[in-house]
Amino acid sequence: MALLEVSNLGIAFGGLQAVSQLDMTIEKGHLYGLIGPNGAGKTTVFNMLTGVYRPTEGNIILDGKDITGKNPEAISKAGIARTFQNIRLFNEMSVLDNVKVGMHNQVPYGLWTGILRLPAYREKEHEMNRKAHALLKIFDLDEQADLKASQLPYGKQRKLEIARALATNPKLLLLDEPAAGMNPNETEELMQTVRSVRDQFGIAILLIEHDMNFVMGICEEIMVLDYGRMIARGDGKAIRNNPKVIAAYLGGD
Amino acid sequence: MALTRLKHMKKTTRSNLITFGIVIVFYLVVEALMAGGLTSSSFEGQLVPICAYVVLAISLNLTVGFLGELSLGHAGFMSVGAFAGVLLWTVLGKTLPAYVALPLAFLAGGLVAGIFGVIVGVPVLRLSGDYLAIVTLAFGEIIKNIINACYLGYDENGLHFSLTDAASMGLAPDGTTLINGAMGITRITKASTFTMGIALVLITLVVILNLIHSRTGRAVMAIRDNEIAAQSVGVDLTRYKLTAFVISAVFAGFAGVLYALNYSSLVARRFDYNTSIQILVFVVLGGMGNIRGSIIAAALLTVLPEMLRGMDDYRMLIYAIVLIVMMIFNQSPQIVAWRKRVAARFTRKKGAPAPQKEVA
Ligand SMILES: Nc1ncnc2c1ncn2[C@@H]1O[C@H](COP(=O)(O)OP(=O)(O)O)[C@@H](O)[C@H]1O
Numbered sequence: 050m051a052l053l054e055v056s057n058l059g060i061a062f063g064g065l066q067a068v069s070q071l072d073m074t075i076e077k078g079h080l081y082g083l084i085g086p087n088g089a090g091k092t093t094v095f096n097m098l099t100g101v102y103r104p105t106e107g108n109i110i111l112d113g114k115d116i117t118g119k120n121p122e123a124i125s126k127a128g129i130a131r132t133f134q135n136i137r138l139f140n141e142m143s144v145l146d147n148v149k150v151g152m153h154n155q156v157p158y159g160l161w162t163g164i165l166r167l168p169a170y171r172e173k174e175h176e177m178n179r180k181a182h183a184l185l186k187i188f189d190l191d192e193q194a195d196l197k198a199s200q201l202p203y204g205k206q207r208k209l210e211i212a213r214a215l216a217t218n219p220k221l222l223l224l225d226e227p228a229a230g231m232n233p234n235e236t237e238e239l240m241q242t243v244r245s246v247r248d249q250f251g252i253a254i255l256l257i258e259h260d261m262n263f264v265m266g267i268c269e270e271i272m273v274l275d276y277g278r279m280i281a282r283g284d285g286k287a288i289r290n291n292p293k294v295i296a297a298y299l300g301g302d
Numbered sequence: 303m304a305l306t307r308l309k310h311m312k313k314t315t316r317s318n319l320i321t322f323g324i325v326i327v328f329y330l331v332v333e334a335l336m337a338g339g340l341t342s343s344s345f346e347g348q349l350v351p352i353c354a355y356v357v358l359a360i361s362l363n364l365t366v367g368f369l370g371e372l373s374l375g376h377a378g379f380m381s382v383g384a385f386a387g388v389l390l391w392t393v394l395g396k397t398l399p400a401y402v403a404l405p406l407a408f409l410a411g412g413l414v415a416g417i418f419g420v421i422v423g424v425p426v427l428r429l430s431g432d433y434l435a436i437v438t439l440a441f442g443e444i445i446k447n448i449i450n451a452c453y454l455g456y457d458e459n460g461l462h463f464s465l466t467d468a469a470s471m472g473l474a475p476d477g478t479t480l481i482n483g484a485m486g487i488t489r490i491t492k493a494s495t496f497t498m499g500i501a502l503v504l505i506t507l508v509v510i511l512n513l514i515h516s517r518t519g520r521a522v523m524a525i526r527d528n529e530i531a532a533q534s535v536g537v538d539l540t541r542y543k544l545t546a547f548v549i550s551a552v553f554a555g556f557a558g559v560l561y562a563l564n565y566s567s568l569v570a571r572r573f574d575y576n577t578s579i580q581i582l583v584f585v586v587l588g589g590m591g592n593i594r595g596s597i598i599a600a601a602l603l604t605v606l607p608e609m610l611r612g613m614d615d616y617r618m619l620i621y622a623i624v625l626i627v628m629m630i631f632n633q634s635p636q637i638v639a640w641r642k643r644v645a646a647r648f649t650r651k652k653g654a655p656a657p658q659k660e661v662a
């Protein structure tokens with residue numbers, strides 16, 4: 050059974066049908082790319098998968114459980130984590146605390162344990178600190194653990210968002226334009242990191258990205274969206290040579 | 303890695319210890335001055351209100367600075383807490399020893415204020431958007447008007463209550479009036495002391511600081527910084543908004559009891575819109591999310607008008623200047639940077655390892 054089964058998914062905003070009749074299958078441990086022109090509906094797909102928008106039609110099944118129309122909090126608990134196209138960090142909190150908020154449901158303890166500093170408090174905080182530092186290290190952020198998130202340079206903010214998403218211990222990670230605004234070196238580095246995250250954590254990753262080297266370089270399967278419909282899916286080579294994709298997005302050169 | 307962690311723990315622990323230290327030193331100095339007969343009676347009269355306003359400012363900071371929601375009705379929670387606590391004190395104080403009746407009065411004040419926190423918070427905090435300010439504003443005014451119209455008394459037939467006037471309570475001639483409409487509660491046996499006030503400040507500090515540096519506190523601040531992101535990592539928005547708001551109300555209730563038991567009478571008029579705004583001013587001037595700032599702003603701005611009483615003509619002028627200076631001290635980017643540099647030099651001198659990442 051696939052990790053994620055999306056069938057006939059669609060959403061309309063008033064008169065605008067932003068996504069329609071979308072079918073998608075995602076297997077555990079694989080890397081997928083979602084590409085398409087601006088306004089094609091890619092971010093909207095993420096928003097439906099994570100409960101930010103409620104689909105007007107179709108189903109989303111994660112690991113055999115129907116999560117269609119559930120709220121973002123429930124979907125996080127079910128095992129989907131994401132980053133945002135416009136970075137959304139907890140800006141006034143430290144880099145370390147950003148990741149610790151990500152562990153909210155992974156290392157839980159109650160209100161009174163915190164207020165009264167019961168023995169579990171030390172234990173759980175210690176566990177969180179240890180795990181958070183390990184995650185930050187993967188993204189080369191451990192040196193900046195005590196900085197405010199807003200003090201990080203742009204590229205590092207994008208990485209912190211991924212670290213925070215991973216802290217929720219997801220089965221599926223959604224990355225919305227993770228390389229946007231990065232220079233070629235940073236992009237190259239991020240490719241390595243994304244690949245190694247998939248290998249280390251054994252999770253599935255679905256990413257939206259305009260940088261074709263990035264997408265072709267790491268994604269095993271690519272889906273192309275145009276006007277809210279999937280017009281093609283396949284490996285890099287098939288996508289690159291697909292006349293529909295060339296016409297709609299890649300353009301001729 | 304272990305070192306960064308240690309440094310991080312140390313930094314917040316150190317900062318918290320300084321905050322506790324300030325309160326305790328203030329207490330000891332004032333006690334010493336009083337013992338030496340060096341304080342005026344008007345200053346002594348301000349000591350309990352100072353503690354009450356410090357607790358109010360800290361608790362409001364939880365809602366405004368840490369949750370990021372605007373509340374304009376903190377005095378309303380103070381009011382319901384004060385009335386609940388004083389009523390219990392009046393009734394139980396006669397039969398029970400003070401060391402039992404007083405804590406019960408405080409608990410009653412906190413509990414009732416907390417219940418009102420739930421009543422106000424549940425419908426409002428479930429909505430996204432800035433509705434809390436307007437609803438808390440209305441809450442404060444409604445509470446004031448309702449209590450102003452309350453008549454409550456008891457005689458051998460039990461409790462009597464009316465919302466029109468004293469006569470319609472139908473109290474027996476030998477009955478006792480508890481709340482007399484706009485005249486409120488009178489002939490209260492004063493019970494608040496400076497020591498009690500400081501104890502409440504310290505308890506408030508322990509609870510709120512521990513809360514902030516816990517999983518719950520992080521969830522609350524995450525909501526403040528970005529609701530959508532907080533939800534995306536599995537934080538229940540309503541639950542944590544409500545938790546912060548209700549705890550904030552509970553401590554306003556405690557402060558209300560402390561404040562009310564410092565006087566022989568209690569009227570609802572005292573807890574109006576202006577009082578709510580005054581508490582908010584303490585929080586804003588002390589710095590949002592800055593507990594120590596709240597304490598200092600509340601204490602300073604509570605004593606100041608009293609201390610300036612002698613110089614009538616300049617009183618409000620000096621008050622205004624102090625407000626402006628505090629605002630600049632806390633908000634101006636240059637001054638904040640300068641304070642950080644001074645603090646860094648100060649800690650280095652004491653032999654602590656020099657902070658290396660100041661530049662980034
Ligand atoms: N909340 C919304 N309300 C109305 N229209 C929306 C909303 N969100 C997205 N859309 C529309 O849906 C379409 C797809 O947007 P989006 O998913 O952001 O595109 P992409 O991420 O592929 O660039 C756009 O036409 C956009 O204007």
Ligand SMILES: [Mg+2]
Pocket residue numbers: 091092093134
């Ligand atoms: Mg997009």
